[in-house]
Amino acid sequence: MIKEWATVVSWKQGEALLSCDVKASCSSCASRAGCGSRILNKLGPQTSHTLSVACDTPLVAGQKVELGIAEGSLIGSALLVYMSPLVGLFIVSALFQAMFDTNLAAICGALLGGVGGFLIARGFSVKLSRRENWQPVILSVALPPDALRVETMTPADNS
Known part of the structure; x- marks a missing residue:
């Protein structure tokens, strides 16, 4: 189980809206100059993700919860997202190269196969996201922000 802490944005009728902060590991290693993750983190301005999780326990905005997701679902979704465009790229490129016997046809086939693989992954991800074992679950709930007061x-x- 992969675990991460999130902050409750709102809770209504058994559905919690949670905000997870994106963690960049750029400050924790010595290879900052040649790190691909650092470059990718600079491209996207998004610093948090919002997701909806089923929860029967009433939650308060600002409360922290620990989320968990099964390793199998994470590996399966990563394989789907990364491998289907790659496999489509190679197969359609080889097919176009064999059919038309030109490099231009192979390049066009690679583009079509990559886009086709991406569309296939997108279609399957919608179906797979409905599976219950692919959904994040709330493992533990911290105290509400106003439950503890220190004077x-x-x-x-x-005197």
């Missing part, structure tokens, strides 16, 4: 006293307040 400090200065030495001048003791």
